Amino acid sequence: MLKNRSMMLGIGIGIIMGALLLQMMSVRTSAPGQTNLALDELDPQKLKDESAKYYQVFDKNIKVYTQAELDTLVQTKVKEESDKLAAAKPKDQPKATSPEGSQKIILYVQPNLDATAVADLLMKSGIIADRKAFTTELEKQGGNTKIQVGFHSFEGVLDVQKIVANLLAAQ
Incomplete structure (x- = not known):
């Protein structure tokens, strides 16, 4: 038993120090420089401003597109406009160009x-x-x-x- 005395002493001191640190952490809930913002204290505009510091914030009624959706939308618009131009330009009418x-x-x-x-x-x-x-x-x-x-x-x-x-x- 005397051989394990230093090991037992170290384990005991470690358990006591761990319990003390745990007790100190439970007493102090926040750091002194930080403010604890409760969600029910903030109005929606204040909450939006606070979250805009770290995230991109969009309203619910604004449609946010992914890159793939945007690419397909642009391609369809380009195709529509090219079809409009092709339909508007008559094929049998000669082009009016100035002589070279x-x-x-x-x-x-x-x-x-x-x-x-x-x-x-x-x-x-x-x-x-x-x-x-x-x-x-x-x-x-x-x-x-x-x-x-x-x-x-x-x-x-x-x-x-x-x-x-x-x-x-x-x-």
């Missing part, structure tokens, strides 16, 4: 634009179709740094050599 030769585009080249920026500008405006062909023609004519700042007008369908010549010519 009479289209006039005026382009402003800003100062300090390099050749790639000008090529992007020409691509966006629809003057050129191939950016690489334009940059190679510009390099061939030695005009990477000689592009003139200002307004340039392009009329009709032009080949790349005429476009480069227009950009290099002083206005």
Whole structure:
């Protein structure tokens, strides 16, 4: 029995300390900094404000969609609108387009634009179709740094050599 005396003493002290800690926890129900909010004390707006700190709060009458529901709803709306457009456009009526030769585009080249920026500008405006062909023609004519700042007008369908010549010519 003397051999187990220290073990018995440790177990006894552990049980006593556990009982004391349990008693202290039951006496003190909340931490000093926290407020204990009772649900019956709060009106619905106060309860919504308190819960909005930690959660997303929605009213009952607001429909909340999942991502899958939203995707299917968007697809149906897109299909409805495309069907409306197809029904509104008559198929046998010819399209009214202006002749290709009479289209006039005026382009402003800003100062300090390099050749790639000008090529992007020409691509966006629809003057050129191939950016690489334009940059190679510009390099061939030695005009990477000689592009003139200002307004340039392009009329009709032009080949790349005429476009480069227009950009290099002083206005």
